[in-house]
Amino acid sequence: MTAPNQLSAAAAIAALGRGEISAETLTRACLDRAAERRAVKAWAWLDPNQALAQARAADRAGGAGLLAGLPIGIKDIIDTADMPTAHGSPIYRGNRPFADAACVALLRMAGGTIIGKTVTTEFANRFPGATVNPHNEAHTPGGSSSGSAAAVADFQVPAALGTQTGGSVIRPAAFCGAVGYKPSFGEFARSGIKLQCHNLDTLGIICRSLDDLPPLRAVLTGAAGPPRSIDRAATAPRIGLCRTPAWETAEPATQALVEGTAARLSAAGAKVRDVAFAAGFADILEHHRRIFYFEAARNYAYEYEQHREQVSQVLRDTALTPGRDLPLAAYTAALETAEAFRRHLDDLFVEFDVLLTPSAAGEAPEGLGSTGDPSFNSIWTLGWVPCVTLPAGIGPQGLPLGIQLVGRRFADEALFDAAAWVAPRLA
Amino acid sequence: MPNAEPHRLSATALARRIAAGELTAEAVVASCLDRIKEREGVVRAWAHLDPAQALEQARACDRSERGGLLKGVPFGIKDIFDTADMPSGYGSPIYTGCRPNSDAGAAALPRAAGAILVGKTVTTEFANRHPGPTSNPHNPEFSPGGSSSGSAAAVADFMVPLALGTQTGGSVIRPAAFCGVVGFKPSFGLFPPSGMHVNTESLDTVGAMARSVEDIALFRAVLMAIPYEAPRMPERPPVLALCRTMHWQRAQKEGRAVLEAAAARLRAAGAAIVDSELPPECADISEIQRRHSAYEAPRNHAPELHRHAELLSDDLLAHGRIAAGRELSLDDFRAAWRQAEAAREAATRWAGEFDAILTLPAPGQAPKGLGSTGDAVFNSLWTMLHMPCLTLPAGAGPAGLPVGIQLVGRRHADARLLEVGLWVERQLGARR
Numbered sequence: 001m002t003a004p005n006q007l008s009a010a011a012a013i014a015a016l017g018r019g020e021i022s023a024e025t026l027t028r029a030c031l032d033r034a035a036e037r038r039a040v041k042a043w044a045w046l047d048p049n050q051a052l053a054q055a056r057a058a059d060r061a062g063g064a065g066l067l068a069g070l071p072i073g074i075k076d077i078i079d080t081a082d083m084p085t086a087h088g089s090p091i092y093r094g095n096r097p098f099a100d101a102a103c104v105a106l107l108r109m110a111g112g113t114i115i116g117k118t119v120t121t122e123f124a125n126r127f128p129g130a131t132v133n134p135h136n137e138a139h140t141p142g143g144s145s146s147g148s149a150a151a152v153a154d155f156q157v158p159a160a161l162g163t164q165t166g167g168s169v170i171r172p173a174a175f176c177g178a179v180g181y182k183p184s185f186g187e188f189a190r191s192g193i194k195l196q197c198h199n200l201d202t203l204g205i206i207c208r209s210l211d212d213l214p215p216l217r218a219v220l221t222g223a224a225g226p227p228r229s230i231d232r233a234a235t236a237p238r239i240g241l242c243r244t245p246a247w248e249t250a251e252p253a254t255q256a257l258v259e260g261t262a263a264r265l266s267a268a269g270a271k272v273r274d275v276a277f278a279a280g281f282a283d284i285l286e287h288h289r290r291i292f293y294f295e296a297a298r299n300y301a302y303e304y305e306q307h308r309e310q311v312s313q314v315l316r317d318t319a320l321t322p323g324r325d326l327p328l329a330a331y332t333a334a335l336e337t338a339e340a341f342r343r344h345l346d347d348l349f350v351e352f353d354v355l356l357t358p359s360a361a362g363e364a365p366e367g368l369g370s371t372g373d374p375s376f377n378s379i380w381t382l383g384w385v386p387c388v389t390l391p392a393g394i395g396p397q398g399l400p401l402g403i404q405l406v407g408r409r410f411a412d413e414a415l416f417d418a419a420a421w422v423a424p425r426l427a
Numbered sequence: 428m429p430n431a432e433p434h435r436l437s438a439t440a441l442a443r444r445i446a447a448g449e450l451t452a453e454a455v456v457a458s459c460l461d462r463i464k465e466r467e468g469v470v471r472a473w474a475h476l477d478p479a480q481a482l483e484q485a486r487a488c489d490r491s492e493r494g495g496l497l498k499g500v501p502f503g504i505k506d507i508f509d510t511a512d513m514p515s516g517y518g519s520p521i522y523t524g525c526r527p528n529s530d531a532g533a534a535a536l537p538r539a540a541g542a543i544l545v546g547k548t549v550t551t552e553f554a555n556r557h558p559g560p561t562s563n564p565h566n567p568e569f570s571p572g573g574s575s576s577g578s579a580a581a582v583a584d585f586m587v588p589l590a591l592g593t594q595t596g597g598s599v600i601r602p603a604a605f606c607g608v609v610g611f612k613p614s615f616g617l618f619p620p621s622g623m624h625v626n627t628e629s630l631d632t633v634g635a636m637a638r639s640v641e642d643i644a645l646f647r648a649v650l651m652a653i654p655y656e657a658p659r660m661p662e663r664p665p666v667l668a669l670c671r672t673m674h675w676q677r678a679q680k681e682g683r684a685v686l687e688a689a690a691a692r693l694r695a696a697g698a699a700i701v702d703s704e705l706p707p708e709c710a711d712i713s714e715i716q717r718r719h720s721a722y723e724a725p726r727n728h729a730p731e732l733h734r735h736a737e738l739l740s741d742d743l744l745a746h747g748r749i750a751a752g753r754e755l756s757l758d759d760f761r762a763a764w765r766q767a768e769a770a771r772e773a774a775t776r777w778a779g780e781f782d783a784i785l786t787l788p789a790p791g792q793a794p795k796g797l798g799s800t801g802d803a804v805f806n807s808l809w810t811m812l813h814m815p816c817l818t819l820p821a822g823a824g825p826a827g828l829p830v831g832i833q834l835v836g837r838r839h840a841d842a843r844l845l846e847v848g849l850w851v852e853r854q855l856g857a858r859r
Contacts, residue, residue: 081730091529098525102625105729186764187757189726191625198620198628222726223757298652299621301535302511328653332614332839339768410761 004029009070009158009212016069023069023113027055030071030115034156039137041130042151044076045083046116054113065111066215066227072107073151073160076117077124077144079192080104087194088120088129088144091307101192103161103203103220110219115157118147121371123300124163124196125319127312128371134176135399139364142172143371145206149176152206153400159207159216165196165292167360167377169204174359174389174402175372181205181213182377184409185384188220197295199335200288200381210388210420217412228413230420237418239265240275240352242406245282246375251362253395258358261392261403261426265356268425275348275355281341285375288382290326290334297323338382342409345383349408354418359402363395376404386412388419392426433458438500438588438642445499452499456485456543459501463545463586469567471560472581474506475513476546484543495541496649503581503590504534506547507554507574509622517624518550518559518574521735531622533591533633533650540649545587548577551800553728554593554626557742558800564606565828569793572602573800575636579606582636583829589646590636595626595720597789597806599634600818600833605793605801607820607829609852611635611643611845614838615813618650625727627720629764630810640817640848647845658845664697665782665847670704670835672786674713674804679791685822685830686787689855693785696854701781708773709812711766713804716811718763722755724748767811771838774812778837783847788816788833792824805833815841817848821855 004026007015015021031048051071058069079085079097086092099105104114119129121144131146133139134154141150145162149172152160162169164182173180181204188203195201205216210230218227241262247255266272277284297304297320303311304320311320348355358376365372380387386409389402405422407415433441433455444450460478467473481501488499509515509527516522530538538544549559551574561576563569564584571580575592579602582590592599594612603610611634618633625631635646641657648655669690675683694700705712725732728749731739743749778784787805794801809816814835821832834851836844 081734095528098522098527099730100733102727102729105733106726109729109733186629186760189625189723189729190628191727192730195621198616221757222723222729224753225756295616295619298536298619299532301532301539301619301652302530302622305535305539306511306530324652328651332617335616336839410764 005033005155007158008209009207009216010209012158013067013070013215017063023055023058024052026069027051027071027113027115030157037154037156040132040134040150040154042118042147042154042156044086044117044119044147051113051115058111058113061111065109066219067107068111070112070159071115071157072112073116073118073148073157074104074114075120075145075148075160075162077120077163077194078104078161080114080117083114083117085117088122089310091303091310099192102189104192106189106219106222118151118160120144121146122312122315123194124165124168125296125315126371127314128368132368133364133399139366139399140175140368140371142175142364144168145172146371148206149173149178152208153178159205159212162204162206163193164202164204164377164381165200166381167374169206170377170387170389170404171360171372171374173206175364175400177391177400178206178208179210179212179391180389182381182387183217183412184386187412189222195299197292197299199291199295202381210416210423213416231417232420234417234421236269236271237353237421238351239270239272240348240355241272242275242355242357244357244376244379245277245284246379249361249373249375250358254358254362254401257392257401258356258403262356264427265422265425275352278344281344284341284379284382287334287337288378290330291338293319293323294326294331296320342383345385346409354415355406357404357406359389359404363397363399363401380406385409386415388415390419390423390426434462434585436588437639438497438637439645441500441588442497442645452485452488452543453482455499456481456501456545459545459587466584466586470562470564470580470584472548472577472584472586474516474547474549474577481543481545488541488543493541495539496645496655497537498541499543500589501543501545501587502537503545503548503578503587505550505575505578505592507550507593507624508534508591510534510544510547513547515547518552519738521731521738527622529622532619534622536619536652537649548581548590550574551576552740552743553624554595554598555743556747556800557740558797562797563793563828566826569795569826569828570605570797570800572605572793574598575602576800578636579603579608579610582608582638588637588642592634592636593623594632594634594806594810595630596716596810597803599636600806600816601789601801601803603636604788604818604831605829609637609640609643610818611647612810612816613647613841614815617841627723629719630716632810640845640852644845658849661846661850665850666699666701667693667783667785668703668781669700670784670786672705672805672808673710677790677802677804678787681824681830682787682789682791686832689821689832690785693851693854700785706773706777709770709808712770712808712811715763715766715770716807718755718759719767719811721748721751722760724752771812774814775838778814783844784835786833786835788818788831792826792828792830809835814838815844817844819848819852819855
């Protein structure tokens with residue numbers, strides 16, 4: 001029998017619903033795994049007694065809610081009323097928010113139990129936390145949702161929340177061999193999440209199975225009604241192989257994986273064609289960078305002005321200071337280019353159901369000093385389109401590889417259907 | 428006003444005099460506090476005000492070598508923003524005793540420019556409809572408007588020269604017009620929204636209030652952390668679209684009269700006034716705004732619904748946005764989002780034909796009684812269109828209360844809108 005902590009979120013929800021396991025048993029199995037695997041350093045805050053008390057309360061509540069009794073990890077950039085929220089920064093050590101973030105409250109209202117806070121890079125930017133890749137501790141887990149990806153991949157929790165401004169959900173999920181999902185911009189509530197960039201920040205989910213996504217997604221959209229299950233009877237999707245302007249930065253193994261996957265899916269019956277952005281969007285990453293820096297430099301004004309010595313040098317030098325110096329006209333032009341890019345993507349999706357593209361440039365890089373390059377994600381974050389990364393084998397260094405599927409904006413359910421067609425046909 | 432009391436001076440004048448050593452920050456803040464002490468019993472603009480704390484900040488500013496565009500200039504901030512050294516109540520008893528751990532971006536940037544945060548101004552409950560205690564400084568029997576009630580009243584009543592508000596429907600422009608001050612809502616997202624309690628993500632816009640367009644321009648540069656250039660008077664009179672909007676039937680007599688009179692006066696001063704209405708893509712823009720705002724309400728208020736639903740007002744819960752939001756599906760929200768984008772594109776093309784759009788900031792003068800902060804019908808469309816808006820005082824209603832006009836610019840052409848505003852302010856001001 002599968003150990004409780006190895007159950008996917010969907011399987012755990014089903015087992016809890018049938019009374020086969022209790023929330024307490026499940027949470028205890030997760031906590032035991034986390035204790036055994038402390039070396040992963042996935043948690044910024046984990047109080048076993050608090051987690052177990054919540055689980056017992058869920059058991060007493062008798063299984064009410066879509067997520068009744070499911071343990072969930074929360075990236076430590078997201079406010080929790082009963083756990084500290086440190087944003088990965090010494091400035092906020094011991095910070096106790098007055099209220100839960102909207103997403104946390106929605107999870108709790110659906111019966112989910114908040115097991116703890118996962119490590120984030122400093123302010124969901126690039127200065128890394130302590131987390132290691134659970135597959136090889138000499139390698140980064142990716143970031144900024146480092147702890148969420150590592151904890152889920154390491155069976156310490158079935159699902160966790162992350163946020164993505166550049167590539168902070170999809171990339172760490174891929175590096176750790178998990179499933180990652182960034183929804184269409186605007187689908188999930190951000191209130192109570194430390195705001196970095198109002199035009200980019202997107203709340204996402206890291207889990208181990210595609211079937212975990214519909215219930216978690218239904219809760220986080222705040223929409224009433226049951227989740228829409230994945231349609232596994234859907235016909236083969238029309239797939240666009242999109243190498244993106246960042247293609248040359250991808251490692252050979254990744255290029256081979258994406259092209260090989262395209263060939264395999266084509267052979268399996270999908271209509272696969274190459275697709276490229278219009279020439280005007282060759283520098284789309286530069287527009288992402290401008291919006292990122294301009295907004296972060298202002299949204300983090302308090303930290304930059306009042307606690308500058310406690311802000312990492314890398315954040316100051318690579319984002320906040322250049323963001324202050326960026327001319328306003330360059331920022332507003334980038335906003336307008338981003339809108340044109342979104343219209344361009346809408347046009348591309350007339351002919352495709354889904355785009356196939358790398359989740360990251362390669363395997364997780366060695367060392368913990370950098371969480372890797374977000375280029376293959378920033379494009380889609382700027383495009384506000386939904387993204388899923390699926391585990392797709394092992395690279396030359398023995399670490400997980402992922403492939404990314406990108407859907408039409410506000411067609412997240414169709415993206416899940418396409419991903420469910422693709423997943424069993426991967427190598 | 429060389430001998431005016433400091434609290435009567437503009438932010439621009441205060442900054443200049445403090446920089447020249449003619450005034451201290453302490454003297455300025457003390458003058459504002461005196462004014463507040465004299466008037467707060469009636470106006471009730473402040474949710475948090477600690478005179479000793481404000482004076483201590485001012486003295487520290489005087490001691491500091493550090494300069495800044497707003498060095499020593501007092502400002503107020505709506506109690507919907509987080510502040511590290513003052514409570515943040517968001518207009519709700521749920522947040523009694525809430526002490527955030529940081530300043531909102533819109534609080535931190537003025538402070539970094541040397542401005543003195545005097546206190547927190549009254550907001551309606553979560554910047555929604557349920558009113559706070561603030562009254563209109565021109566007549567306490569009338570509403571100051573909302574949701575940025577305290578900010579508008581405090582600036583109008585010479586308690587502070589500058590204040591910050593937020594607008595999701597009409598919460599900066601309307602109270603500014605009702606209180607007779609200059610209100611500015613920039614293009615969506617141009618002032619940093621971090622640390623602002625979220626009402627509706629796709630609409631919430633940080634805005635500014637002052638008593639002159641020049642002060643708005645100065646405050647704007649600080650709030651965007653961009654270099655300041657004083658706005659230049661346009662060399663030629665502007666081309667203005669007179670836009671009565673699809674809601675003209677809901678305007679009151681005095682609102683229409685002041686707008687028509689302003690148009691006539693500006694035409695006489697040389698402006699080209701062209702009757703023009705929003706393009707057809709914008710026909711449903713007010714309903715689209717309502718759907719955005721309603722859909723987000725139940726989920727954004729999940730923390731309060733989860734733990735403290737009994738402390739939410741009926742104006743928000745039973746008869747308000749939360750109830751309305753529960754009637755909407757995710758697909759309704761997605762459709763509204765797409766429609767808003769199409770409307771914005773069309774509105775941007777349309778607005779590009781003019782230097783600015785001349786329209787109403789509110790149906791008319793402030794409503795009587797403090798139970799309602801008035802109707803946002805002439806604001807919510809522009810908020811959803813993400814276009815910059817500026818209201819200027821332009822006349823008076825039957826009860827002697829202020830009535831304003833509103834200028835709206837093309838999205839991201841905020842600096843141009845302020846220049847047109849400077850010209851319009853001069854023409855309208857000449858009458859007073």
